[in-house]
Amino acid sequence: MATVVVAPVAGRNRWFSLLPYVVLGLATVPILVLYVWLFYSSFFPRIEGFTPIGGFTLDNWRFLWDPASVPQMRNRPPIIPLTINTFLFATLTSLISLLISSMAGYAFSRLRFKGRRTFLGGILLLHSFPSVTLLIALFVVLRTLGLYDKLVGVILVQTAFALPFGIWIMKGFFDNIPWDLEMSALVDGAGRLRTWWRIMLPLVKPGLLALGILLFVEGWNQFLLPFVFMPSGSQQTLSTLVRGILGEGRFVDYGLLTAVGLYYIAPVLVLFVLAQDQLMRIYAGGVKG
Amino acid sequence: MRVVLEQLSKKFGDVAAVDAIDLEARSGEFVALLGPSGCGKTTTLLMIAGIYRPTSGTIVFGDRRVDHLHPKDRGIGMVFQSYALYPHMTVAENIGFPLELRRAVGKPERDQRVREAAGRVEVDDLLDRRPAQLSGGQQQRVALARALVKRPDILLLDEPLSNLDARLRHDMRGEIKRLQKEIGITSIFVTHDQLEALTMADRVAVMRNGRLQAYATPDELYARPRNRFVAEFIGTPPMNFFPAELGSRNGSFIARAEGIEVELTRAQLPHGEARQATMGVRPEHLAIVPPAEGNVSGEVYVVEPMGREQIVDVQVGERRLRVIAPPGFAGRIGDRVGLRVAAERLHFFDPTSGERLS
Numbered sequence: 001m002a003t004v005v006v007a008p009v010a011g012r013n014r015w016f017s018l019l020p021y022v023v024l025g026l027a028t029v030p031i032l033v034l035y036v037w038l039f040y041s042s043f044f045p046r047i048e049g050f051t052p053i054g055g056f057t058l059d060n061w062r063f064l065w066d067p068a069s070v071p072q073m074r075n076r077p078p079i080i081p082l083t084i085n086t087f088l089f090a091t092l093t094s095l096i097s098l099l100i101s102s103m104a105g106y107a108f109s110r111l112r113f114k115g116r117r118t119f120l121g122g123i124l125l126l127h128s129f130p131s132v133t134l135l136i137a138l139f140v141v142l143r144t145l146g147l148y149d150k151l152v153g154v155i156l157v158q159t160a161f162a163l164p165f166g167i168w169i170m171k172g173f174f175d176n177i178p179w180d181l182e183m184s185a186l187v188d189g190a191g192r193l194r195t196w197w198r199i200m201l202p203l204v205k206p207g208l209l210a211l212g213i214l215l216f217v218e219g220w221n222q223f224l225l226p227f228v229f230m231p232s233g234s235q236q237t238l239s240t241l242v243r244g245i246l247g248e249g250r251f252v253d254y255g256l257l258t259a260v261g262l263y264y265i266a267p268v269l270v271l272f273v274l275a276q277d278q279l280m281r282i283y284a285g286g287v288k289g
Numbered sequence: 290m291r292v293v294l295e296q297l298s299k300k301f302g303d304v305a306a307v308d309a310i311d312l313e314a315r316s317g318e319f320v321a322l323l324g325p326s327g328c329g330k331t332t333t334l335l336m337i338a339g340i341y342r343p344t345s346g347t348i349v350f351g352d353r354r355v356d357h358l359h360p361k362d363r364g365i366g367m368v369f370q371s372y373a374l375y376p377h378m379t380v381a382e383n384i385g386f387p388l389e390l391r392r393a394v395g396k397p398e399r400d401q402r403v404r405e406a407a408g409r410v411e412v413d414d415l416l417d418r419r420p421a422q423l424s425g426g427q428q429q430r431v432a433l434a435r436a437l438v439k440r441p442d443i444l445l446l447d448e449p450l451s452n453l454d455a456r457l458r459h460d461m462r463g464e465i466k467r468l469q470k471e472i473g474i475t476s477i478f479v480t481h482d483q484l485e486a487l488t489m490a491d492r493v494a495v496m497r498n499g500r501l502q503a504y505a506t507p508d509e510l511y512a513r514p515r516n517r518f519v520a521e522f523i524g525t526p527p528m529n530f531f532p533a534e535l536g537s538r539n540g541s542f543i544a545r546a547e548g549i550e551v552e553l554t555r556a557q558l559p560h561g562e563a564r565q566a567t568m569g570v571r572p573e574h575l576a577i578v579p580p581a582e583g584n585v586s587g588e589v590y591v592v593e594p595m596g597r598e599q600i601v602d603v604q605v606g607e608r609r610l611r612v613i614a615p616p617g618f619a620g621r622i623g624d625r626v627g628l629r630v631a632a633e634r635l636h637f638f639d640p641t642s643g644e645r646l647s
Contacts, residue, residue: 183340184373188435189361189390198386202377 042259060259072245072256077236079263085151086237089226090219092155094212097162102208104163105170106196110182127164135228142229151235154225161225162215173207174200209278217268238264290351290364290442290475291316292337297346299332306332308499309346314477314492319469321490322479325522329499330479331447337477338445339363350443361390363443366436370448372428374420380407380431381416387439406434409468426457433465437472444469446478450485462488483523487511495519513636517567517643520636526572526600529610532640533568544568544635547606549585551632557647566637566646572611574634577601577618583627589620603628 037050042060044052067073076082107113108120138157139148147153177200185195201208223239230236242264245257272279292314299307307329314320322330335341337348339360348356355363366387374383381403388399407413410430420428429449436444449465450458466489469476480486486493487507495502495510495518503515514520520528533546542553546568580586587605592614599614603626612628620626637646 178371178373180369180371180373181375183335183338183360184367184369185375185386186340186360187338187365187367188387189439190386191359191361194390199375205377 038258038262041254042262045255047254060255061263063256063260064263070256072253076241076244079241082236082238082241085235086220086239089151089155089158089222089237090216093158093162093219094215096155096159097166097215098208098212100159100163101166101170101211102201102204103196104167105172106174106200108167108171109174123164123167127168131161132224135224139229149230149232149235151230154229157225157229158219158222162218166211166215169211170204170207173204177203206278209275210280213271213275213279217271220268291318291349292320292443292475292477293347293349294333294337295347295349297333297336297348298344299329299336299341300344305499307336307343310496310499310501312494312501312504314475316475317473318475319466319489319491320477321486321493322477322496323483323486323493323522324481324496324502326481327498328496330481330496332499333496334445334447334477334479337443338365338367364441365443365445366439366441367445368429368432368436368447368449370451372420372432372452374428374431374435376420378419379416380412380418380420380423383420383431384416384434384438387435391439402438403434406438407431409437410434410464425453426461429453429461433468437474442475444474444476446476448479448481450480451482458485465489484525487523495522513645515645517569517638520569520638524571526611526613528569528571528636529575529608530567530569531608533566533637535564535566535637544637547585547608549628549630551584551630551635553635554633557633557635557637565640567640567643569636569638570610570630570634572600573613574631575610575612576629576631577603577612577614577620578627578629580625580627583629585630586625586627589622589624589626591622592618592620601626 037047040050040052041047043056043058045054045057045059047053063070063073063079067078073079108116142148142153142157145153147156181199181203182195185199190198221239222237223243226235226237227240227243230240238260242257242260245260246252292312294310294312297307297310297312298305310329310333312320322333324330332341336343336356339355339358339362343356346356347354350363375386378386381400384406385399385403388394388402394402403416404413407416410433412427412430412434415423415427415431420431423431429452433449436446446465450461453461462485478489487510490507492504492506493510494504497518503510503519505515510519510523514523517530521530531546533544536543536545542558544551544553544566576583585605587603587610590602590604590609592602593600594616596616598616599618601612601614601618601620603610603612605628610628614620638644639646
């Protein structure tokens with residue numbers, strides 16, 4: 001009797017549970033097509049619509065081993081230093097932001113100091129502030145400090161933009177750690193700094209990883225700041241190269257563009273695939289005991 | 290080392306969580322802070338630990354005033370209700386953490402003391418595990434070892450048994466008591482469970498609404514509760530209360546309540562001029578007898594067999610009295626029974642202030 005009743009319900013549930021997959025799958029198709037197209041067209045001389053013209057070739061990837069033969073690459077710094085710049089930029093901004101976010105997030109989560117609420121409010125406000133509006137002011141600041149057109153300057157600016165989000169996220173992770181653990185560390189003889197380092201930081205490791213990856217990707221993808229604040233060649237990043245190829249001359253070499261583009265996004269794609277689990281936690285949050 | 294609290298108070302905003310507490314724990318004494326939730330017992334403990342700063346009052350360890358010192362400088366070990374083991378460290382690292390922070394203790398000595406502390410609470414075979422791989426009882430033991438490894442002067446325990454199941458709680462009760470006496474360390478523990486307080490502590494401080502209600506040995510709390518709150522809080526099932534009139538007849542003192550009339554002994558004579566009182570009698574000091582033979586008679590309301598004894602609720606007039614009866618009692622609901630009151634075990638309290646009258 002029971003099975004007779006249960007079976008159809010279970011059947012309907014199964015169809016129901018498939019629904020999200022169908023909807024999300026359909027929504028993903030256009031994005032997926034774009035990636036496939038990107039990949040595909042970097043290995044053919046030309047593409048019309050989705051039809052490749054000519055045979056398979058590595059010609060578009062020449063910029064890696066023979067940049068001199070690619071006209072668009074001639075007036076630019078070589079690809080390897082550009083890649084290193086981009087890597088340095090992304091790594092340093094994420095590391096510095098991580099350090100500051102995790103210390104500030106801890107302080108906001110655990111300490112009751114004067115102006116705490118004001119600071120927290122300010123952080124939210126800054127987070128929602130469009131960075132474009134600050135460009136001119138930042139330009140003046142960087143010029144005054146002698147950091148204009150230098151990688152260090154852009155790293156500082158990018159870090160500053162990343163901090164509100166980082167601090168807020170880290171505060172959330174610290175909030176989830178039971179007070180008992182901290183009290184226990186204090187009774188055991190640890191000071192604030194050591195409690196933070198030995199007890200709290202290891203417990204927010206998932207948060208640090210997730211935030212670090214997000215910040216790295218953000219730095220890697222950052223275009224506006226390097227473009228505006230490092231106009232001369234030697235310290236540019238990959239994003240400005242892509243923009244350069246796109247904007248140069250009347251004809252855009254789509255083969256080259258897709259190859260460089262693919263080269264540019266590959267590390268991020270790999271990182272995302274490797275770090276999916278960590279990234280999920282930034283929204284799931286919390287300590288596992 | 291003795292612990293002295295003088296006029297210790299803690300306010301959170303306008304709320305006085307702890308209100309002018311005076312308390313002394315003698316060296317080597319095991320003291321329980323007992324009270325319902327929100328009575329300020331944990332706040333008191335956290336002030337002793339140095340985690341909360343007192344709003345006013347002093348805390349003295351030995352002869353040294355400590356209320357301005359950081360927790361790490363107070364020479365205390367503490368076990369938390371949640372055990373607060375560090376989830377990312379092994380058992381050995383957890384126990385060793387307090388020593389890691391002491392430069393004077395080298396690595397070989399640390400390892401040896403960790404093993405010694407772990408051995409003392411019988412977790413020396415679990416040293417490589419992580420807290421998540423331990424049962425509640427094992428976590429509790431590890432927390433104890435961590436609290437004791439630096440050989441503190443004072444041991445603090447916050448609801449140490451409340452996260453354990455009933456069986457384990459019983460075992461740990463005895464073990465903690467035994468350990469405390471073996472080491473001879475002054476210990477203060479917080480509990481809401483009167484049974485825990487009575488069975489483990491040398492002296493029990495009963496708290497309510499931030500104030501100290503009584504501070505006495507378990508025997509005294511039971512035999513001569515200082516006020517009605519303490520009388521009601523200590524003992525299971527709780528004491529029966531009813532309004533009584535006190536008067537004299539033929540030269541002897543008489544208490545009359547709900548048709549019960551008993552002659553009082555000299556020691557029970559209430560101080561002062563009180564004529565009205567709240568009379569209290571514990572369930573174990575009422576005996577069920579045939580209807581005609583007791584001080585009063587009533588009807589059995591319900592019987593709860595407990596194995597070793599039975600709890601019988603007896604309806605007497607408007608009031609229901611709880612009585613402990615021997616397992617042989619075969620009364621049924623609705624049966625008429627008599628109740629005999631052990632007159633020398635009666636308690637009298639002021640009906641308004643609740644203070645003990647004799």
